[in-house]
Amino acid sequence: MKIKAAFFDIDNTLYDWKNREWTLSGIEAVKAIKKKGIKVFVCSARPYQSIQEFGVFDMGIKWDGYVASAGGIAFAKGKYLLKVLMEPSETYRLIKVAKANHLTMEIVTPKTRYLIAPRNEFLTNYYGTYSDSTPPVKRYRGGEVTGTLLFAPEKFDSLFREEFPDFIFYRFHETGVDVSSGPHLKGNGIQAILDAYGFTKEEAISFGDDMQDIPMKSASFFVCMGNGREEVKQAADMVTDEIWNDGVKNALVKLGLL
Numbered sequence: 001m002k003i004k005a006a007f008f009d010i011d012n013t014l015y016d017w018k019n020r021e022w023t024l025s026g027i028e029a030v031k032a033i034k035k036k037g038i039k040v041f042v043c044s045a046r047p048y049q050s051i052q053e054f055g056v057f058d059m060g061i062k063w064d065g066y067v068a069s070a071g072g073i074a075f076a077k078g079k080y081l082l083k084v085l086m087e088p089s090e091t092y093r094l095i096k097v098a099k100a101n102h103l104t105m106e107i108v109t110p111k112t113r114y115l116i117a118p119r120n121e122f123l124t125n126y127y128g129t130y131s132d133s134t135p136p137v138k139r140y141r142g143g144e145v146t147g148t149l150l151f152a153p154e155k156f157d158s159l160f161r162e163e164f165p166d167f168i169f170y171r172f173h174e175t176g177v178d179v180s181s182g183p184h185l186k187g188n189g190i191q192a193i194l195d196a197y198g199f200t201k202e203e204a205i206s207f208g209d210d211m212q213d214i215p216m217k218s219a220s221f222f223v224c225m226g227n228g229r230e231e232v233k234q235a236a237d238m239v240t241d242e243i244w245n246d247g248v249k250n251a252l253v254k255l256g257l258l
Contacts, residue, residue, distance in 0.1 A: 004199050006033060006041070006206070011044070012243055013243060029252050038257070040062075041065050041067065042063055043190065045186075049112050053132070067186055081195075090164075091107070105179075112135075150178075153174060186208075205219055207223045208222070225247045227243050227244075238255075
């Protein structure tokens, strides 16, 4: 394979949530293909600040860029290549509805994130699954917003969908819902990076495990982890071993990239 760029999801692709640890073989495999001249990129549903605080940039990998917020942001070559932003008026209205229902929400900007109200039981439930720092509480003042993370159980879904029929809601946790005014697709972020480098999709490979990773097929070869969802496996070009069984490394070896 004449691969020039490789894109890696984080959660359950490089970080093993079953054992709550980074997979050393996967990290070393990324470093190895980087040494062979392949550009390597983070491609995560996490916003930039969450990626940073999770330690992704502190593992000795010289990442060439990243796709964050599930494709809402693409950054490489020292600049933003893609920003999918909400209109300030839409953000204000969303905050108003959330507060009226005694909910808190994470406002995500290209670089930072913060809460609109203090931590509550729904946010605590969410962090019981995902080890993440609690952002500070701030007032929204009209800046750039790529999207939001609403902390609310399913009983609120119909209310928000009725209030915001044109918004996109992606529930990935019993109290966690990504909300955006436009589509966030990892594939769009990947394409923006490929265009910036002049690479074709045939020169790119991607790794993921969950539903938001299916658009990573904008790289010509998409690998699903063995621990991935069945729908993602069906969409993949290859299904490798589980993350805890060296899935990333084994796939790269089978494909002749290691």
